Amino acid sequence: MQKRAFLKSLGLLSASLPLASWDSAHLADDPKVLLPKAIKKGDTIGLISPSAATADRMQFTYAKEALEALGFEVKPGKNLMNRRGHLAGTDDERAGDLNEMFADNNVKAIVSIRGGSGAARILPLIDYKTIARNPKPLLGYSDITALHCAIQAQTGLITFHGPMGSGNWNSFNVSQFEKVFFDLEKVTFENIHAESDDLVVKSNRIQTLKGGKAEGKILGGNLTVLTAISGSPYYPDFKDAILFIEDIGEDPYKVDRMMSTLKLNGTLDKIKGFIFGQCSECEPSGGYGSLTLDQILDDYVLPLDIPAYSGAMIGHISKQFIIPVGAKITMDADKGTISMLESVFQ
Numbered sequence: 413m414q415k416r417a418f419l420k421s422l423g424l425l426s427a428s429l430p431l432a433s434w435d436s437a438h439l440a441d442d443p444k445v446l447l448p449k450a451i452k453k454g455d456t457i458g459l460i461s462p463s464a465a466t467a468d469r470m471q472f473t474y475a476k477e478a479l480e481a482l483g484f485e486v487k488p489g490k491n492l493m494n495r496r497g498h499l500a501g502t503d504d505e506r507a508g509d510l511n512e513m514f515a516d517n518n519v520k521a522i523v524s525i526r527g528g529s530g531a532a533r534i535l536p537l538i539d540y541k542t543i544a545r546n547p548k549p550l551l552g553y554s555d556i557t558a559l560h561c562a563i564q565a566q567t568g569l570i571t572f573h574g575p576m577g578s579g580n581w582n583s584f585n586v587s588q589f590e591k592v593f594f595d596l597e598k599v600t601f602e603n604i605h606a607e608s609d610d611l612v613v614k615s616n617r618i619q620t621l622k623g624g625k626a627e628g629k630i631l632g633g634n635l636t637v638l639t640a641i642s643g644s645p646y647y648p649d650f651k652d653a654i655l656f657i658e659d660i661g662e663d664p665y666k667v668d669r670m671m672s673t674l675k676l677n678g679t680l681d682k683i684k685g686f687i688f689g690q691c692s693e694c695e696p697s698g699g700y701g702s703l704t705l706d707q708i709l710d711d712y713v714l715p716l717d718i719p720a721y722s723g724a725m726i727g728h729i730s731k732q733f734i735i736p737v738g739a740k741i742t743m744d745a746d747k748g749t750i751s752m753l754e755s756v757f758q
Contacts, residue, residue, distance in 0.1 A: 445629075445738060446569040448521075448549045450757040451593055453483030455520035458513035459577050460489040461500035463555040464528020466578065469493075475525045475577030482581075482589065487519055499530045506530070507537035510559075514543045521593075525577040527554030532637070535559075535646045540566040547758070549593070552576055554660075554728065557633030560737045562646035564631065570756050573633055573656075573726070574734035584731040592734050592756075600751040601733040603725050617723055618748030621709060624719035626685030627742045630735060630750070632656040636666075639673040650682045654743055654750075656735060658689035658727030664702050667694065671712045680712060685719045685743045687750065689726030719745035 451457075457479050466472065472493065479486045489509030494501030513522045535558060543563060550559060550571040560571045572592070575585050584604065591597045603616040631648050632638060635657040641647050655674075659667065674680050688709060696702035703711075705722075713720045721743075725733050736756040743750050 444568050445740075446544065446547050446567055447756060447758045448547045448570060450596060451520045451549060453594070455484055456487050456518050457484040458487050458489065458509075458516070458519040458522045459492060459525055460506075460509040460513060460522060461492050461494075461525045462506045462510055462534060462559060463500065463524070463530045464498050464526060465495040465500040466493070466526055471525065471578040475523075478581045479523065479577060482586070484521075487513075487516075489513065492525065498528070499533075503533045503537060507534035510534070511537075511539045511542060514539070514546050514548065517546070519548070521549040521551070523577045524550075524552030524556050524559075526579075527552065527556055527576065527634075529555055531555045531558035532641055532646075535562045535641070535644075538562065538566075543567050543569060551734075553658075553732070554634050555637055557637040558641060558646070560633055561631075561638065561641060561648050564738045565646050565648045568738065570736050570738040572734055573737050574732060580730040580732075582730060585734075588734050592736070596755065596757060598752040598755070599734075600749050601725070601735070602747070602749045603723065604731070616725060619706075619722045620745050620748070621686070621713050621720040621722060622716075622718060623746045625742060625744050626654060626719040627753070628652050628654045628684045628740065629738055630654045630656060630741045630743075631737060632687075633658070633737070635659040635670050636662065639670045642673055642677045642679075648738075650679045652684050653682065654685040654687065654741060655679065655683045656687040656689060656724070656726055656750075658691065659694065660692040660728040662691065662694050663697050664694060664705055664708060665696075667691065667705060668703055668708045668711075671708060675712055680716060683716070683718065685745070686713050686716065687720070687724050687726070687743060688713075688722035689724045690729050692728040719743060721745040721748050724748065724750070 491501040491505035544567045606615040631653045632655045739756045740753045
């Protein structure tokens, strides 16, 4: 994910914050929920790269073909194939593609081709007024967490944490996409399990940290990206929210440090429920020993005394939930379910 470069980019973000000072950097002190307009087959989808560059040209082909197979026309961003270092073009170019897609009335939804690192750099350059006037679905995950958080904080628009354009479009992901976007279902997200003749189900098991149910706005995303924008105008208000997080390639001590950030900045004390997805490739890399992820979650989550579970199908995995960021949901920590309570489209 090149997250080290992402973290270094925050110096550029803080230096650029005055650019975001329109309307005191927010559309409203407490932005209401803003629903995107529904989409249908035959619509035009904007394909952009707001983070890292794509090195393999076939990835552009895969993304275009996948979106077409879902039933859409595809409009690539003007700067989709650009490169500047590890980034997909300059900050102005990447922000420009996002702004143009939201401003284009012919484009009905926007999909990121990939994540990586760099989305936080463009947050001060995004035209949030145009987004608020033209609410439409935005889909992506990982580094796209920066966009989900910023758009939520600035406009209240519901966006979607889910597969990238060039990512996995297996039958599970396609089925979920169709239920959410075409059938407009109030989906209940629950882990699936591979068939096995073992006496005990071992694949995709959830762990209940604290039983019970909780209801609220679901917010979060990639843990590294989320904590890195803490303290900025692009960090959402987690009061009475359900927090979901995931990550990849982080040693447990780094997860511990980031969970500490969520504690110190007040996020953990505000939330009503907690969902930990997948932390892929998060094994200790050496040294004198390591806390386990279980111990880290116990240390930070159990004292909250709120419904909480881990192991949700969210993150850098082939089959993943499409989470409507900013939508009202109910979670059941005993069953390991996330249920949409209201329509997420106009």
